[in-house]
Structures are given as structure tokens and as C-alpha cells.
Amino acid sequence: MSASPPAPDAAGDERRFFLPDFCAAPVVLAIVLMAALLGSVLALGRQSGHGAFWTDLARTSAFLLWTGLLCAGVLCKARPRLARMPLRRAMAWALALLTGTVVVVSEVVYLFGRTWQDRLGIDSGLFPTGHWSFVLPNTCIALIVGALALRYFYVTGQWRRSVELEAKARLRALQARIRPHFLFNSMNAIASLTRSDPQRAEEAIEDLADLLRVSLSDARAQITLREELEVARTYQRIAQLRLGERLRVCWDVAELPARAIMPSLLLQPLLENAIGHGIEPLPEGGTVTVRGRVDGPTMVIEVTNPVAPSGRPSRPGNRMALDNIRQRLELAFPRRSSVNVQEGAGTYRVQLRFPLTMVETPDDDGQ
Amino acid sequence: MPKTPAPGPDERMRALIVDDEAPARQRLRRLLEEIGEVTVVGEAVNGADALARCAELDPDVVLLDIRMPGMDGIETARHLNTLEEPPALIFTTAYDEYALDAFESQAVGYLMKPVRREKLERSLQRAARVAGTQLVRVAERAGLGKRRAQICVRLGDHLKLVPVEDVFFFEADQKYVTLRHRGGSDIIDDSLRTLEDEFAPDFVRIHRNSLVALRHVRAIERGVDGRHLVRFKECDDVLPVSRRHAPGALRQFRSGR
Numbered sequence: 001m002s003a004s005p006p007a008p009d010a011a012g013d014e015r016r017f018f019l020p021d022f023c024a025a026p027v028v029l030a031i032v033l034m035a036a037l038l039g040s041v042l043a044l045g046r047q048s049g050h051g052a053f054w055t056d057l058a059r060t061s062a063f064l065l066w067t068g069l070l071c072a073g074v075l076c077k078a079r080p081r082l083a084r085m086p087l088r089r090a091m092a093w094a095l096a097l098l099t100g101t102v103v104v105v106s107e108v109v110y111l112f113g114r115t116w117q118d119r120l121g122i123d124s125g126l127f128p129t130g131h132w133s134f135v136l137p138n139t140c141i142a143l144i145v146g147a148l149a150l151r152y153f154y155v156t157g158q159w160r161r162s163v164e165l166e167a168k169a170r171l172r173a174l175q176a177r178i179r180p181h182f183l184f185n186s187m188n189a190i191a192s193l194t195r196s197d198p199q200r201a202e203e204a205i206e207d208l209a210d211l212l213r214v215s216l217s218d219a220r221a222q223i224t225l226r227e228e229l230e231v232a233r234t235y236q237r238i239a240q241l242r243l244g245e246r247l248r249v250c251w252d253v254a255e256l257p258a259r260a261i262m263p264s265l266l267l268q269p270l271l272e273n274a275i276g277h278g279i280e281p282l283p284e285g286g287t288v289t290v291r292g293r294v295d296g297p298t299m300v301i302e303v304t305n306p307v308a309p310s311g312r313p314s315r316p317g318n319r320m321a322l323d324n325i326r327q328r329l330e331l332a333f334p335r336r337s338s339v340n341v342q343e344g345a346g347t348y349r350v351q352l353r354f355p356l357t358m359v360e361t362p363d364d365d366g367q
Numbered sequence: 368m369p370k371t372p373a374p375g376p377d378e379r380m381r382a383l384i385v386d387d388e389a390p391a392r393q394r395l396r397r398l399l400e401e402i403g404e405v406t407v408v409g410e411a412v413n414g415a416d417a418l419a420r421c422a423e424l425d426p427d428v429v430l431l432d433i434r435m436p437g438m439d440g441i442e443t444a445r446h447l448n449t450l451e452e453p454p455a456l457i458f459t460t461a462y463d464e465y466a467l468d469a470f471e472s473q474a475v476g477y478l479m480k481p482v483r484r485e486k487l488e489r490s491l492q493r494a495a496r497v498a499g500t501q502l503v504r505v506a507e508r509a510g511l512g513k514r515r516a517q518i519c520v521r522l523g524d525h526l527k528l529v530p531v532e533d534v535f536f537f538e539a540d541q542k543y544v545t546l547r548h549r550g551g552s553d554i555i556d557d558s559l560r561t562l563e564d565e566f567a568p569d570f571v572r573i574h575r576n577s578l579v580a581l582r583h584v585r586a587i588e589r590g591v592d593g594r595h596l597v598r599f600k601e602c603d604d605v606l607p608v609s610r611r612h613a614p615g616a617l618r619q620f621r622s623g624r
Binding site: 181184196241246283 | 394463480481
């Protein structure tokens with residue numbers, strides 16, 4: 001599994017597709033208005049004489065209205081298919097469909113006008129006289145305007161998508177918070193320690209407070225690796241209170257630069273998963289390994305845990321946490337991060353890869 | 368039949384604490400000691416341990432954590448119910464949205480961790496046996512899976528657990544159901560009907576009185592009289608397939624290959 005691109009699913013594709021739904025009433029209304037406006041602009045631009053202006057306006061607007069609505073209809077029908085294509089091909093097809101529609105409408109208008117005029121023998125000026133002088137410019141205009149329109153839809157689509165992603169990331173950040181099960185079990189452990197070992201109880205409350213503070217802070221914030229490791233270790237200390245010798249964590253992170261920066265709460269949820277889904281179901285417990293290394297310009301963090309052989313389906317919480325991490329990494333490093341899961345032989349490993357970036361101020365290295 | 372925990376002046380209630388986390392056990396023990404009227408006879412660290420302890424110590428009440436490694440609290444409770452005189456049960460949990468709804472709906476006693484002394488006291492006064500059917504419903508509603516991973520066999524005062532994957536077949540006679548498994552055979556109280564409901568589709572009914580594990584079937588053969596016979600991979604028993612069950616059994620056996 002990798003962070004990009006998400007698995008194809010037809011309904012989702014269509015919702016995320018950059019072209020709007022041209023069958024929706026507001027869009028149809030917008031097309032009618034735009035046809036009227038564009039017709040006025042073109043009529044004005046032609047600077048025809050006083051009397052010819054209104055005829056010009058009428059025929060241009062009528063023509064644009066027809067083409068606009070027909071194009072909308074065609075795109076509306078084609079949208080589900082376009083949405084399933086790769087972006088470039090979808091663009092090309094949309095442009096071809098638009099131009100094709102314009103060509104067909106132009107031809108129909110020309111032929112209709114010729115037969116009508118021939119039969120009635122009047123020249124109202126409403127219909128084009130020359131064949132190619134009508135169809136060719138229309139085709140060119142269709143190509144240019146179509147390309148511009150598609151570009152516009154694409155850009156607004158991208159913008160909408162990034163707004164959505166941002167909103168989702170906020171939500172995810174909320175969800176990344178400490179799980180209630182952990183919180184209440186920890187409180188129970190602390191309640192137990194208050195009499196038997198008040199000092200450890202005190203430390204545990206401090207740890208829990210630190211952890212809650214981090215999880216309540218903005219999870220979109222970037223923090224240093226040192227801070228992130230500290231959060232994860234705090235988490236481990238509390239889990240240790242409850243699980244005792246059943247939990248062993250092996251830290252192999254010396255190679256990582258402490259001043260590297262990363263989105264907060266990446267490592268702690270992984271550790272939480274490893275403990276919750278890996279260690280807790282094992283009566284004898286086990287060892288979680290956290291390994292970090294630098295691979296050229298990339299930071300690689302791996303968390304490995306044993307899994308119970310019973311083969312029970314993994315709890316949904318695990319996938320949610322991974323999706324969460326994946327999305328937040330994607331937002332922080334678009335297309336330059338990955339989250340990989342390896343399962344097999346009684347172990348479960350999650351690997352994060354993302355660009356290595358360092359804090360700019362070198363002087364806070366000391367503490 | 369609910370067992371009424373009514374301690375006489377000299378007779379205190381005997382409690383067993385089951386939780387995989389040591390601090391949680393310590394706290395419950397201390398609270399119970401403060402309450403008095405209760406003697407903590409032992410602690411267990413997981414479901415299997417709880418069964419062994421119960422058989423050995425015969426407690427009146429068991430405080431049972433729901434989330435435990437291996438066998439969860441609900442399954443443990445179902446096995447405890449196979450004891451001659453099952454103890455009263457109080458479940459404990461830190462946070463389990465679904466399980467709590469299920470307990471509420473089945474009116475099964477539970478406590479939230481960290482447990483308050485007054486609530487523990489009240490639960491002890493009300494503690495009652497929980498019927499097996501209630502537990503099945505709780506397990507279903509809590510999404511814990513109604514299927515047991517093990518079958519519990521009562522041997523005198525001991526409880527033995529047989530992993531379901533080791534079971535070759537169940538066979539009913541007039542009174543009991545015999546469980547044939549890798550380690551021999553044992554007698555259990557469950558009815559074939561409930562076993563079939565619980566373990567379908569891995570177990571298939573081949574006769575009014577037998578239920579076989581597909582994974583252990585070597586072949587279904589046609590005998591000299593035209594009746595079908597089931598042979599197993601790891602034991603020499605041969606079971607007859609009734610005419611009524613033959614088509615279904617053959618189909619499931621073939622699709623399971």
C-alpha cells in the first residue's frame with residue numbers, strides 16, 4: 001500500500017472528478033446566463049452597425065445557447081465514463097466532445113438555414129451564408145473556449161480538493177487523539193498506584209498530562225524528531241505501567257538526526273497500534289521494534305510488532321490510524337511520502353518514508 | 368438458577384479477580400479488602416488461567432475483565448458456565464462502547480474502570496449468575512464474535528479447553544454429546560443444535576446425531592449398501608451420512624476443497 005494514488009472506486013472517482021455535474025440545475029442556469037453574456041460580448045466585439053447589432057446579438061445568443069446546452073448534455077452523459085479515465089485522456093476526450101458538438105450544431109444550423117432560406121426566399125440575416133466561413137471559425141472558437149473552460153474547471157476542482165483535504169486533515173487530527181480505552185486503563189493503573197507507589201503514580205500523571213497536551217495540540221504542526229520520540233517514549237512508559245514485563249520496546253533510532261522535522265503524532269500512533277493490536281492480545285507479550293534510518297534524502301521509520309497467531313481480523317482502529325497517518329503525510333509532503341504495511345510470519349511492520357527536512361536554526365541543537 | 372451470595376456472619380463471599388493488567392488487579396484487591404465481607408481467594412491473568420483458578424478455588428463471584436489476551440472475558444464467562452456450580456459474574460472494562468450497550472440490554476452486571484468503591488459494593492450485593500444465552504447475545508451485540516475458539520470440557524472439578532480446530536466431530540447419543548478431538552474424546556453438555564449454529568460453516572451436519580469438522584474430513588465414500596461414509600484424516604472413526612444430509616454434506620465437502 002502506498003500513499004498515492006488511492007484505490008479506485010467508481011462512486012468516489014465521480015465525486016472527485018474535476019468536471020461539475022452538468023445536469024444539475026444551477027449549472028444549467030449558469031450556462032444559459034453565460035451564453036447570453038458571451039453572445040453580447042461577441043455581438044459588441046463585431047462592431048456591426050446600429051441596425052445589425054440586434055440581429056447579430058439574437059443569432060449569436062441563440063446559437064450559443066444551443067451549443068452550450070447540448071455540450072452540457074453531452075458532458076453530463078459522458079461524465080461517469082470520463083471520470084474513470086486517466087486525467088489527460090479525460091481532458092482530451094472532453095475537448096473532443098465539446099468541439100464535436102459545436103461542429104455538429106454548426107453544420108445543422110447551416111443546413112437548416114440554407115433550406116429554410118431557399119424555400120422562403122428571404123434573407124433575414126439570421127442564418128450564416130457561407131459554409132466554411134461559419135463552421136471553421138466556430139470549430140476554432142470551440143477548441144479555444146473549450147480548452148479554457150476545461151482548464152478553469154480543473155483549477156477550481158484542484159482548489160476544492162485541497163480545501164477538502166485540509167478539512168479532512170483537521171478531522172483526522174482530531175481522531176489522532178489518545179484512544180479512550182488507553183486513557184481509562186491508564187487512569188485505572190494510576191488509581192492503583194496512588195497508594196502502593198505514590199511516586200510512580202505522580203510520574204505517571206505527569207506523563208499522561210504531557211501526552212494529553214500533545215494530543216490536544218494541533219496535529220498539523222511540525223515538530224522535531226526529538227520531540228516526537230519523547231512523546232512516543234512517554235506513551236511507552238504509561239503502557240509499561242499497565243503491561244509490565246509483557247511489553248518490551250527496542251529503540252533503534254540513533255541514526256536519525258534529532259533536529260529533523262516531521263508532522264507531529266506520526267510515531268506515537270504507530271507505537272500505540274503495535275502495542276494495542278500486537279502486544280496486548282499476546283498472553284506472554286512481546287517486543288516492539290522501532291527502527292529509524294536515513295536513506296539519502298528520505299527518512300525511514302519502521303515499527304515492527306509480533307501478532308497473535310489466532311488470526312483474528314485486525315481491529316478497525318488499526319486501519320483508521322494508518323489512513324490518518326497516510327493522509328497527514330500526504331498533506332505535508334504531497335506525493336513524496338509513503339506508508340507501507342508488511343504482514344507475514346507472525347509479524348506486522350509499518351514503514352513510513354518521507355523527505356528529510358531539518359530545523360533551520362542550528363543553535364537549538366544543544367538541548 | 369441464580370446463586371444468592373448471602374454470607375452468614377462467619378461466611379464471607381469468596382472472590383476471584385481476573386485481569387491481565389497487574390495494577391488493575393491490585394486496585395480491585397485493595398477495594399475488596401476495604402469493603403470487607405469478601406475474601407479475595409485468588410487472581411488470574413487471562414481467561415485460561417481464570418478457568419483453572421475457578422475450578423480449583425470455587426469462588427462465589429468472579430470479577431472479569433472483558434479485554435484480555437487470548438480468550439476475552441465473554442468467552443471465559445461462557446466456559447465458566449459449564450462448571451457444576453458457576454460463580455456469579457461481574458464484568459469490568461475501561462471503555463467498551465458496544466459491550467456496555469450489550470450488558471445494559473441483557474441486564475448483566477458490569478463496572479467501569481477505575482472502579483468506584485460504592486459501585487463495587489453494590490455490584491457485589493447484586494452479583495448473580497449470568498445465563499449462557501445472555502452471554503451469547505452480549506457477545507453478538509458487542510461485536511466480539513459469538514463463536515468460541517475453544518470448547519470447555521468438565522472433568523470432575525477441572526475444566527479442560529479443547530481448541531475448536533482440534534475437534535474432528537461431535538456425536539450425540541441419548542444423553543450427551545461426545546467430542547472427538549486430537550487429544551482423545553470427551554463429553555460435553557452443549558446440544559448439537561447449538562454447536563451447529565455456532566460453528567457453521569466449518570462444521571457440517573451429516574446425520575441427526577453427528578456434526579463433523581470439514582477440515583478434518585479425508586473423504587466421503589460410498590459404502591457397499593449405497594450409504595455414504597465419512598473418513599477422517601487423523602482418526603480411524605467412520606461416521607455414516609444419513610440420506611437426508613448426504614446432498615448438503617457432499618456439496619459442502621466439495622466446495623471446501
